[in-house]
Amino acid sequence: MPTVIAIVEDDPDQRENYSDVLKSHGYEVRTYADRPSAEAGFARELPNLALLDIMLGEDMDGGFDLCMQLRNMSPTLPIIFLTARDSDADRISSQRMTAWDYITKPVSLEFLVARVHALLKISDQLQSAPTASTTVSVGALELNEDSMLVRWKGQSVSLTLTEFWIIESLTRNPGHVRTYDALSDVTRQGLVERNTINGYIRRIRNKFRELDESFDRIQTVHGTGYKWEQGSA
Amino acid sequence: MNASVDRASAQNSRQATASRTSRPVRRGLKIRTKLLLLVSFLLVIPWMGYESVREMEKFLLEGQEQALELTTQGISSILGNRSDLFDPGVGVPELVGSSTGNPLKTLEEPLAIDAPAGVWAQAIGELSSFTGVGLYECGADYRPDLLAVRHAMALNADMLFAYFEIDDDRVVLRDPGLLSLDSNDQIRLTIQRGSGEVSRYLLTTQEPGRISVYLMKPNWREVVNGEALRDIVGTLEPGEGGYAVKIRIPREFLGTGARLKFEVVDVDDEASRAIRQIISTEPDPFRFEFGSVRLATPELAKLIQPLYVAEANITVWDAFFRVRAQVGSVFPPVREAFGRAPQKRSFLTQIEDRFLEFFEWILRSPQRGVKDMPVDSSREDRRLLSRVIAEGNSITERRRYGEAKLIVTASPIWAAGNMEGAVLVKQSANKLLSLQYRTLQRFTLLFLGVFIFLGIAILVFATRLTYRVGKLQRETEQAATPEGRLLKNRIRAGSRSSDELGSLTRSISALLQNLGQYTQYLEKLPDTLAHELHNPLNVVNSSLENLQYNHAELSEDKHLQRARNGVGRLRSIITSLTEAASLKEALTREQVQSETFDLALLVRNCVEGYQAAHPGYRIVPNFSEAPVLILGVPDRIAQMLDKLIDNAIQFGSENGLIIVNLRRDAEFIELSVLNDGPSLPDDIADRLFDPMVSSTKDARKTHLGLGLYIVRLVAESHRGTVRAENRRGSRGVEVTVALPVEIRRRG
Numbered sequence: 001m002p003t004v005i006a007i008v009e010d011d012p013d014q015r016e017n018y019s020d021v022l023k024s025h026g027y028e029v030r031t032y033a034d035r036p037s038a039e040a041g042f043a044r045e046l047p048n049l050a051l052l053d054i055m056l057g058e059d060m061d062g063g064f065d066l067c068m069q070l071r072n073m074s075p076t077l078p079i080i081f082l083t084a085r086d087s088d089a090d091r092i093s094s095q096r097m098t099a100w101d102y103i104t105k106p107v108s109l110e111f112l113v114a115r116v117h118a119l120l121k122i123s124d125q126l127q128s129a130p131t132a133s134t135t136v137s138v139g140a141l142e143l144n145e146d147s148m149l150v151r152w153k154g155q156s157v158s159l160t161l162t163e164f165w166i167i168e169s170l171t172r173n174p175g176h177v178r179t180y181d182a183l184s185d186v187t188r189q190g191l192v193e194r195n196t197i198n199g200y201i202r203r204i205r206n207k208f209r210e211l212d213e214s215f216d217r218i219q220t221v222h223g224t225g226y227k228w229e230q231g232s233a
Numbered sequence: 234m235n236a237s238v239d240r241a242s243a244q245n246s247r248q249a250t251a252s253r254t255s256r257p258v259r260r261g262l263k264i265r266t267k268l269l270l271l272v273s274f275l276l277v278i279p280w281m282g283y284e285s286v287r288e289m290e291k292f293l294l295e296g297q298e299q300a301l302e303l304t305t306q307g308i309s310s311i312l313g314n315r316s317d318l319f320d321p322g323v324g325v326p327e328l329v330g331s332s333t334g335n336p337l338k339t340l341e342e343p344l345a346i347d348a349p350a351g352v353w354a355q356a357i358g359e360l361s362s363f364t365g366v367g368l369y370e371c372g373a374d375y376r377p378d379l380l381a382v383r384h385a386m387a388l389n390a391d392m393l394f395a396y397f398e399i400d401d402d403r404v405v406l407r408d409p410g411l412l413s414l415d416s417n418d419q420i421r422l423t424i425q426r427g428s429g430e431v432s433r434y435l436l437t438t439q440e441p442g443r444i445s446v447y448l449m450k451p452n453w454r455e456v457v458n459g460e461a462l463r464d465i466v467g468t469l470e471p472g473e474g475g476y477a478v479k480i481r482i483p484r485e486f487l488g489t490g491a492r493l494k495f496e497v498v499d500v501d502d503e504a505s506r507a508i509r510q511i512i513s514t515e516p517d518p519f520r521f522e523f524g525s526v527r528l529a530t531p532e533l534a535k536l537i538q539p540l541y542v543a544e545a546n547i548t549v550w551d552a553f554f555r556v557r558a559q560v561g562s563v564f565p566p567v568r569e570a571f572g573r574a575p576q577k578r579s580f581l582t583q584i585e586d587r588f589l590e591f592f593e594w595i596l597r598s599p600q601r602g603v604k605d606m607p608v609d610s611s612r613e614d615r616r617l618l619s620r621v622i623a624e625g626n627s628i629t630e631r632r633r634y635g636e637a638k639l640i641v642t643a644s645p646i647w648a649a650g651n652m653e654g655a656v657l658v659k660q661s662a663n664k665l666l667s668l669q670y671r672t673l674q675r676f677t678l679l680f681l682g683v684f685i686f687l688g689i690a691i692l693v694f695a696t697r698l699t700y701r702v703g704k705l706q707r708e709t710e711q712a713a714t715p716e717g718r719l720l721k722n723r724i725r726a727g728s729r730s731s732d733e734l735g736s737l738t739r740s741i742s743a744l745l746q747n748l749g750q751y752t753q754y755l756e757k758l759p760d761t762l763a764h765e766l767h768n769p770l771n772v773v774n775s776s777l778e779n780l781q782y783n784h785a786e787l788s789e790d791k792h793l794q795r796a797r798n799g800v801g802r803l804r805s806i807i808t809s810l811t812e813a814a815s816l817k818e819a820l821t822r823e824q825v826q827s828e829t830f831d832l833a834l835l836v837r838n839c840v841e842g843y844q845a846a847h848p849g850y851r852i853v854p855n856f857s858e859a860p861v862l863i864l865g866v867p868d869r870i871a872q873m874l875d876k877l878i879d880n881a882i883q884f885g886s887e888n889g890l891i892i893v894n895l896r897r898d899a900e901f902i903e904l905s906v907l908n909d910g911p912s913l914p915d916d917i918a919d920r921l922f923d924p925m926v927s928s929t930k931d932a933r934k935t936h937l938g939l940g941l942y943i944v945r946l947v948a949e950s951h952r953g954t955v956r957a958e959n960r961r962g963s964r965g966v967e968v969t970v971a972l973p974v975e976i977r978r979r980g
Contacts, residue, residue: 011768011771011772013772013775013776014768014771014772014775017772017775017776017778017779018775020779020783021775021778021779021782024782024783084764084767084768084771085764086811086815087815104767105767105768105770105771106767106770106771106773106774106775106800106804107771107774107775108774108778109774109775109778109779109782110778193805193808193812194872194875195808195812195872196808198868198872202868220867220868220871221838221842222835222838222839222842222867222871222874223835223838223839223840223841223842223843223871223874223875224838224839224841224842224845
């Protein structure tokens with residue numbers, strides 16, 4: 001059974017470009033230009049992964065509405081937001097709707113394919129009950145790379161794919177500094193400004209602090225990058 | 234698009250520079266001064282008031298004159314054709330005294346000749362003063378302190394009493410050794426009896442006590458009869474500075490229609506015994522030998538008595554210039570004029586009285602004029618009467634004695650075509666003047682009150698106005714920085730007021746609001762632009778990638794490479810645009826994330842990172858290891874440092890030296906980054922920290938001029954300031970961020 005990817009994007013050029021590259025990687029692609037057509041399509045056939053733009057023509061938050069519908073239809077469907085909007089408010093909204101990833105334009109198609117690939121793999125893993133063997137523990141932190149699951153002191157932390165990759169990179173060598181360049185590579189978005197990395201770190205910290213106010217494991221090494229402080233535990 | 238943004242920003246800055254260079258302060262009168270000057274024009278009002286009061290006075294005086302003239306004419310017509318009243322034989326043409334003196338007093342009890350002078354003075358009534366001045370001219374060498382006479386007479390049923398108080402510096406009595414009677418102080422009495430017979434009596438004495446009376450010949454040297462007379466009795470009583478003389482004459486002795494004249498003769502030199510002065514009770518010794526006898530006609534007096542006019546003196550004269558009757562006085566009754574009956578006064582009237590006293594001091598009180606009123610003005614009266622009698626017409630004249638004003642009218646009395654006499658009425662105009670004065674006083678008081686009230690009101694108003702304008706000016710000035718950046722978009726002070734100033738405030742508020750919206754639009758422009766550019770950029774990017782993917786042989790194609798480079802540059806431009814736009818918002822949000830950290834450590838770490846990232850440059854920290862603690866958001870400080878270093882590298886010389894300094898004094902922590910690049914261009918020096926201002930001319934270097942803008946935003950969010958200046962002494966530019974030592978969190 002082919003893997004179906006739904007693309008909802010109002011701009012035909014971008015839509016076709018995504019479609020082309022994904023098709024050439026062997027995926028079945030359904031493209032929709034607006035919310036009504038996408039809703040109709042989803043009703044007919046639930047995709048394996050959805051790639052959503054937030055703004056759909058005049059419909060300012062059309063992508064969010066679609067996301068909510070999809071989530072109702074399937075709790076484990078990987079959803080990627082691919083948008084020009086780069087505000088914290090939008091990111092938080094997407095997170096609340098349990099989107100798996102949030103990528104800002106312009107996106108590198110190469111990395112887009114990589115993300116789609118990764119998310120589908122994780123989705124598969126989730127469906128076939130995660131194996132404990134792939135779980136890595138770093139102090140109070142538990143990471144399961146296959147299912148993108150992160151636990152801090154036993155509590156699950158909801159991270160996007162990019163954020164998961166950053167945490168994964170930081171904790172690979174606790175106590176060692178990850179430079180901005182290294183972290184930029186990890187985000188798989190092409191050239192990433194320091195400020196963007198700072199933004200990711202800030203959001204990750206906030207998520208951990210929601211669970212644990214005294215969370216301070218991610219430390220800034222100004223001018224260089226960040227490191228995961230192992231701590232005494 | 235970019236160019237227009239740049240132009241708008243440049244224009245903004247130019248305006249800001251213009252307003253900064255010419256402060257809107259000019260010399261000249263302020264509103265308050267102008268209004269007060271205006272109030273001073275009110276000072277014309279008292280002048281107007283004074284003029285109108287003067288006019289009123291003139292008018293009233295004329296009215297008084299006319300009234301007085303009518304009164305006079307009325308009296309004269311009443312007295313007309315009553316020749317019986319003026320007949321010396323009929324009526325009681327009794328006596329006596331001076332024409333100017335008071336009417337003779339009638340005594341119930343006779344005065345004892347030996348009674349003390351004080352008793353006489355009290356009983357006989359008011360004394361008339363006779364001095365050598367005026368009518369009784371004695372000569373140029375007359376001195377009142379050497380000789381002055383006060384004299385009065387009174388009547389009872391049988392006797393005439395004459396009393397004299399004589400001031401004499403040296404009393405010389407008759408020397409018993411000398412035969413002559415006239416070589417000493419003496420009193421001469423001349424009597425013209427009704428029959429026309431004239432007798433002269435000399436009264437003299439050797440010692441205080443009884444006076445001897447001798448009948449004299451007209452030369453006053455020889456006696457007619459050596460025997461002293463017993464009909465006339467007199468005593469001399471020495472007193473302080475002179476002596477008093479009491480004389481009693483039986484009326485029988487005088488007969489009917491007699492005229493009397495007294496002369497007081499003064500001798501001062503005991504050796505030569507020459508007569509020094511003679512003072513006579515005769516008013517006009519040159520014209521009438523015995524004109525002085527006052528022929529009081531009681532019937533006349535009765536007739537004119539009801540015609541009493543306030544503060545007026547009515548006299549009736551016969552054709553021989555003798556006063557036949559008189560009523561009233563020009564002097565105001567004492568109580569009425571000078572004192573009000575004491576009564577309970579309210580506090581306000583007391584204050585008013587104080588004011589009135591003050592004004593009496595400033596303005597000239599007419600009550601002073603009363604003192605100038607002469608006791609005796611018979612000479613002028615006579616002159617007027619002679620004119621009336623000569624012309625046969627009524628005449629009115631105004632007289633002035635110093636401050637005193639007198640209105641005098643005289644009207645002839647006719648009887649069967651003959652002029653029998655005249656009526657003379659004198660009235661003081663000071664009553665009117667005091668009326669005028671009081672009006673002036675009240676007016677001045679009222680005006681002063683109004684003036685002070687108006688002055689204060691206008692002062693308060695002007696002060697309030699000035700304060701409001703000043704506040705508006707301050708707020709307007711504070712609404713924008715000297716660089717023209719808006720700090721607030723409305724003015725609170727007085728915006729609710731309904732007057733013009735309020736609407737001006739609202740206009741300025743509206744202007745600021747529009748300006749604020751425009752500024753906001755300009756500030757959002759990069760963000761909107763970036764957002765809109767993302768989509769087409771994504772199209773280009775993804776298309777290029779598809780192209781490359783589908784045509785692997787093209788991956789080394791130079792044109793494809795260049796296209797990708799271009800996309801990369803476009804992307805970094807858009808990213809920096811977004812960064813600056815979102816930073817402002819983020820900074821206010823992040824204030825709560827402030828923490829105290831070691832700035833020195835952060836800077837040192839960053840510098841190490843920069844050195845690693847830019848191996849071609851030498852980036853040198855130039856400060857001690859000592860920690861510099863500061864309260865702030867470390868990420869943003871690092872971001873700011875990023876931009877400072879980027880800027881230093883971009884505008885420094887190729888592979889040059891960049892020095893990072895950190896200084897701390899009592900108030901500020903100064904972080905500065907120095908490069909060795911070219912000097913700052915003058916034209917943008919002021920605006921270097923504004924967005925979209927850059928001096929770069931290199932087309933291939935992407936520089937939107939947002940770096941230093943970000944530096945400024947971060948510094949300002951930490952309440953710091955930024956400045957850029959050319960390095961002194963050597964080539965290069967130094968950009969400094971000064972952060973206050975104590976950064977308090979914003980409420």
